[in-house]
Amino acid sequence: MQTHNLGYPRIGSQRELIKSLKAYNAGQICRKDLLLIGKQIRLHNWQLQQHAGLDFIPCNDFSFFDHVLDLCVIVGAIPQRFIDVIQVDKYSELDLLLTMANGKKDSDYPIEAMKKAQWFNTHYHYVVPEFLPNQSFKLSSDKILREYQEAIAAGFNAKPVILGPISFLLLGKENSKGFNRLALIDNLLPVYFELIRQLYDVGARLIQFDEPCLATIIDEQTRKIYLDTYTKIHEKFPDLHVMLASYFDGYDNNLSTALLLPVQTLHVDMVHTQTSLDEIIDSYPHDSSLQLSLGIVDGQNVWKNNLDESLSIITTAIAKLGKERIWLAPSCSLLHVPCDLEAETGGNLVNAVIGKWMAFAKQKIEEVVLLKKLASGNINSSVYKALRENRQVISDKAVSTIIHNPYIKQRVKEISEQDTKRKNTFSIRQDKQHEVLNLSLFPTTTSGYFPVTSSFQADRQLFRKGKLSVWQYNAMLQEEIIQSIYLQEDAGLDVITYGGFEQDYLFEHFCEKLSGISLTTNGWIQSDGNQCIKPPVIYGDVCRLSPIMAHWSALAQSYTVKSIKAIIPGPVTILQNSFVRNDQPISQSCFQIALALRHEITDVESAAIKVIEIDDPALITCQPTKKEQRVKYQQWAGRAFKIACSGVKDETQIHFHFSSPRFHDTTAFIAGLDADVLTIADIPRQDEIIDDFVRLKSVNEIGPGIASTYFQGSITKAEIVKRFRQYQSVIVTHQTWMVFDILKQPSDVEFGIERAMEELVAAAQEIRQSTLQGIF
Secondary structure (H helix, E strand, O other), X not given: OEEXXXXXXXXXXXXXXXXXXXXXXXXXXXXXXXXXXXXXXXHHHHHHHHHHOOOXXXXXXXXXXXXXXXXXXXXXXXXXXHHHHHHHHOOOHHHHXXXXXXXXXXXXXXXXXXXEEEOOOOOOEEEOOEEOOOOOOOOOOOHHHHHHHHHHHOOOOEEEXXXXXXXXXXXXXXXXXXXXXXXXXXXXXXXXHHHHHHHHHOOOOEEEEEOHHHHXXXXXXXXXXXXXXXXXXXXXXXXXXXEEEOOOOOOHHXXXXXXXXXXXXXXXXXXXXXXXXXXXXXXXXXXXXXEEEEEEEOOOOOXXXXXXXXXXXXXXXXXXXXXXXXXXXXXXXXXXXXXXXXXXXXXXXXXXXXXXXXXXXXXXXHHHHHHHHXXXXXXXXXXXXXHHHHHHHHHHHHHOOOXXXXXXXXXXXXXXXXXXXXXXXXXXXXXXXXXXXXXXXXXXXXXXOOOOOHHHHHHHHHHHOOOOOHHHHHHHHHHHHHHHHHXXXXXXXXXXXXXXXXXXXXHHHHHHOEEEEEXXXXXXXXXXXXXXXXXXXXXXXXXXXXXXXXXXXXXXXXXXXXXXXXXXXXXXHHHHOOEEOOOOOHHHHHHHHHXXXXXXXXXXXXXXXXXXXXXXXHHHHOOXXXXXXXXXXXXXXXXXXXXXXXXXXXXXXXXXXXXXXXXXXXXXXXXXXXXXXXXXXXXXXXXXXXXXHHHHOOOOEEEEXXXXXXXXXXXXXXXXXXXXXXXXXXXXXXXXXXXXXXXXXXXXXXXXXXXXXXXXXXXXXXXXXXXXXXXX
């Protein structure tokens, strides 16, 4: 029996990588310094895993930005706009990587960055590869070889980790219509052969290929490509031990394909698969010698492993396959959890009890090693002590009053169908809302949070460190709120958004005020190449103890005669952006959050707020890819959304802002949420989305985001009018809004938010006039 890991957090235990990247981009350190810091992080990670007793240690899991972007550079999948820069500016590989990720803004010839997308159902975002018809590839970097040799030279039993060629193509996008990016596999595969040959020639005999797309829905042609590709790799390198890894879900309908691949070890995410271990092993082809890697420790969440439950699974596998064919590992790369629980000293965890229930990356590696010792019968006093302590922790957690609140559980049970419905239909609500709000045709507003000023960011950090009193901080917060209202009023917006300054930290602010949720001190994870987040920990039953936004909403409304729109985070976004308790279905935690938000929303309404935007992007973006799972998800997630916002009066207008639906059945799901106004992010497919809603004939009011800071530059009245005209022919006039879609980045201030809002208002005035005159 062997132990291994699929990947380790690359940010450094104190976020050294992120801090160093910012210093490098600011010109405060040189490239040599940054490269040295990267090497130190790699060495620290390898030493930590070796010291824990891991048999095989991953290499090439480190990146200065993103592992998918690294592979783009390695195989020469570099968009032409960046190749031109290389030739002119003679960029190093590192600078090329960062330019591809961030773009180039501070020059006479700005270059658009490559797009980012959510990495499956995680908090992480990867850089999306770009492909063209008949694209050629070329091995253009020795990064994987360098890091493997670096690990071997330092005395580590290293296992190169490489994103597989098919998932690499599937995770990209076609930059030209009329071709399928999978058609490029014959061009890409020779580069993989060359890469494998380099590693093989210096002694690598085990390589892990990650094919996470094997855990998604793929067609028969794609399955055939998987078989052909890995057959060719096996024929080319018959002595190579190929470990194929997929994660975040089970193989399901692709299991038979995965079992037929000519690989030596198949990694299964045993935490998230819907297929039982018996079903997996019983599906093995006759006389198969395939080894099985059990992803037995949860790599996406922060809770301690239940050792007894894991041992039961391992024992079953050993009985069926034999100990020599079993590998133990986390379910996925540990990139998705914080580095080390030991860093949580003197922090914000509710108390020390919660910390005893948790395990970060370092502790999860120790759990894998401990499970091997237990399953092998290698039980000395320290191992037995660890098992006893684990059983006690699991037992204490199951009955803890910190976790379990009978009142909240009963309240969830009592949720009725009526709790998920507004008092009247939309047509009745709309008449009342129009009477109360008294808005012009095509009312203007913003969607999203106003970026904070740098001075307020600094003040907030001082407050966090205890260097400003509550009174001082609130006084500055009040001044920022007033200035943001005046800014929008001066621009002429019809509905003023109270979305920011304390609300720029809205998600964290709400989680601080909800019982059953705790913040960590140092629980950082990477959200994309140069950004980290600290997800809250939902450890128990959730409820709201006191109003959160009512006071500040009332204050904001007192400074304007126009209607204030308050922004409140949605229940699914709070859920999905947290580490969620694993002792009950996540739907139950979501319903608890929804009930807490329901009380908050009605309190905000009582503060004379008549427009409330529910900020719940995860409701759409976190839908499962598999249809059966997606249908179930939409049932409970949609129900939670409606529980949260159905307690308001007919006169109160609920807005729901969302980005691109991922699946064709999503538009009907969104329409069924019965929000009064749907505001759509300013995205390339916006016109198609609007057409989908119009065809449904069940959408309420709609607001295309048509002047966005995603443009990173000025947008004119003429451009807005031109874009809006394409929607005029399909959207009912009295049901249409004009929305300035704000991307929450502090740097947006320099791109002229005030001017963009003024252009939006001027465009709205022109469209109103032409509409009344019958020109449109």
